[in-house]
Amino acid sequence: MPRATGESCYICGRPDARTRDHIFPEQLFEPPRPQLLTAPACESCQRQLQPDEDYFRIFVASGAYGDPVGQRMWDGPIARSFDRRPAIRARLASAITSQELHSPGGVYLGELTGLLGERDRIASVLRKMVRGLYRLETGTNMPPDTRSSSTTTGPVTQSNRASSTLLDRCQSMS
Ligand SMILES: [Zn+2]
8 A cells, every 4th residue: 555645635634635636527618727826636536537527627618618718619529429428318318308487576488408417516615615725725724524516506508509509419419
């Protein structure tokens, strides 16, 4: 077993940080990337979080499909990742849903098509970002029992004007 480095991982707190992790996932940025914030992390946390970060990028890009950057991300690296992992594309296609939209006063505003987000995966990445910023700001790790309110809300629906285009693409790409 390799010797511990002594520096603590900002995600799990174990004194085993051998690498630095991008607090805001690197893949959310187009090259050439700006200098991104990093914090010490262990390789095990990085590995475990990778699928959530992959999912998070898909979720964010789906909501940003009307924007040129979001569209390039969707048509480029995300489409390629679907080729490698068809299971995730199938799972996304089944999570595209239509919901009735109501105003806070209950007035029906129409149908909205969007991606029903996997709340646990999204929350895991949001939590990591908050922990990273806390570590950079204070130099210490956020206490492990810190509660996060993002996990107490319902499923997230990501919708935009381009969502029907998205629906077609997600279901027809193969
Ligand atoms: Zn860790």
